[in-house]
Each structure stands twice: as structure tokens, then as C-alpha cells.
Amino acid sequence: MQDRFIKQISLLPADLANELVPLLNQQFSGHLDAQQVATLLQKTGLTKAELMFQLLNIAKALALAPISHFYVGAIAEGNSGDIYMGANIELPGRALCHSVHAEQHAISHAWLSGESGIRDIWINATPCGHCRQFMNELVDGGKINIHLPDTKAQTLQHYLPNGFGPKDLGILQPLMQKQQHELYCEDHNDPLIIEALDHASLSYSPYSHNHSAVVLEMADGRTYSGRYAENAAFNPSMMPMQMAIASLVRHNQSFADIKRALLVESSVGELSLIDVSSDALLSVSAVPLEHIVAEPV
Ligand SMILES: [Zn+2]
Structure with missing residues (x-):
């Protein structure tokens, strides 16, 4: 198992930790396919929400936060049912505008992996205005379900009412829809x-x-x-x-x-x-x- 997960795995229920340890090998980079998620649900008896909030402990370990020392994890579920982790990335010694937010990281992870849309996203801290706007650029962005600890899941539209988005600028092929500009x-x-x-x-x-x-x-x-x-x-x-x-x-x-x-x-x-x-x-x-x-x- 990678060193960065050792502390985080100790925070998880023992049966989940036992199932996860073999997955957190040297190649693990925050992706679990739909079958692996189904197996974790079956072996642990956790609900989907319980599992995802536990897995945010693993997602947080992907952060690079030399400035804030505040660790945010996000998990985006793609249309395929696979899940993609991301965390905040701050570039050492550089302007804060270079930072990557956890939600951006998880969504870009899904996009680079070939996903065509996001259905749900789990985050351990409320999404900032920047991330609400970033998610509003996605295919059916307003319909994405946002899951936060101890809060009822709500759509992005709830968190960003009357949002400004690509349609307002005449763009009908939003982010994550297939682009082809040879x-x-x-x-x-x-x-x-x-x-x-x-x-x-x-x-x-x-x-x-x-x-x-x-x-x-x-x-x-x-x-x-x-x-x-x-x-x-x-x-x-x-x-x-x-x-x-x-x-x-x-x-x-x-x-x-x-x-x-x-x-x-x-x-x-x-x-x-x-x-x-x-x-x-x-x-x-x-x-x-x-x-x-x-x-x-
Ligand atoms: Zn943010």
C-alpha cells in the first residue's frame, strides 16, 4: 500500500479497510470501477452514501496542500458508474490562482478517463462558488447531485440558483460532451x-x-x-x-x-x-x- 494511505485507512471500518488494502497498491490513482464499487458495497453492507463518505478519507490523501494545509477530497461518479477521486492541489510558492479544487480534480479525472458526464459528486466540504460555477459548465450540470456530510443531497441547481452558464453565451456542447477539434x-x-x-x-x-x-x-x-x-x-x-x-x-x-x-x-x-x-x-x-x-x- 502507498504510504500516503496508511493513516487514512486506519480511520475506516475494519471490514472496509480489509477490502481496500489490496486496491491501494502502487498503481492506485483514485479510480474504482463500477464492479469494484459494487463488490465493496456487497462485502461491507454499507449504503452507497456511507461507502462514499468513508472513501473520501482516501480521496483526501491525494491532496497537495502546502499553503492551506486543508485537505479536501471529492469523488465524482461518471455515467459509467465508475468513481473518480480528486483532491485540492496547491502549487508551492506560486499564486493561489494556480490552485486546483478537489471537485475540479475529480471531474477532470473522469473526463480524462473518457467519461461523458457526471451524475453525482461527494465532497467532504461545501463546494465553493468557484466549483459551483465550474460544475455548471458540465453536461446537464444543474442536475448533478451534490452529497455533503450530514446534509440531504441536493442538485447543483439548488446550490447555484439562476446560474450563468454556457447556454447564456450560446454554447450548446458543454464540458464533457465529446469535442473534436483536429x-x-x-x-x-x-x-x-x-x-x-x-x-x-x-x-x-x-x-x-x-x-x-x-x-x-x-x-x-x-x-x-x-x-x-x-x-x-x-x-x-x-x-x-x-x-x-x-x-x-x-x-x-x-x-x-x-x-x-x-x-x-x-x-x-x-x-x-x-x-x-x-x-x-x-x-x-x-x-x-x-x-x-x-x-x-
Ligand atoms: Zn472549490
């Missing part, structure tokens, strides 16, 4: 560029058209990606570098092992993420940010 780059042979182009083509940037993605390559060859996820209210947008860094942390990797960092963005975007991406990267690695501007196909 991009082209002359250097076809670099696998890192190919991976970044794939993610950029799936990114969500209906406001700036800056279809973009970041890929971080580690010394062992593993890669962690992030896609740009814009928001109708602009500021709650999630940057691709932050999404990639959150993924790296979730996979229990060390920043010292980052070997390459690449940002790919579309030539037709109305802005560039190079400066904000470089600044975020600098907080965790001295590796220079490679930058590719790709053309739409």
Missing part, C-alpha cells in the same frame, strides 16, 4: 507531440478557441496529460498544466522525475497559455516548457 503539426514522429495533439483536439475552449493540452513525461517514460477546460465565467477555467500536474500527483509521482513538459495550442486561439503554463510548471520543475503551435486540420 490539430495538425509537421513533427509526426514525436510521441509526446502526438499525445498532446490528441488531448488538445478533445479540449474544451469554446470561448477563446485555444484548443490546447499539456503532456508531462517522466524519467520512466510515463506521461500525464491535461486538457484546457474553459468556463463561461472565464476565471474558473481549468488550465491544462494544472490538470496534468494534478494527474501526476494523483499517480503518486515525484516532480523531480519530470523529464519533458510540452504545451500544444491551436494557432487560431484568441489567447496563449504559454506564460501561465510556464509559471505553473516552474513551481514544480526546472524543465523548460516546450511549445508547439498547431494548425487546425
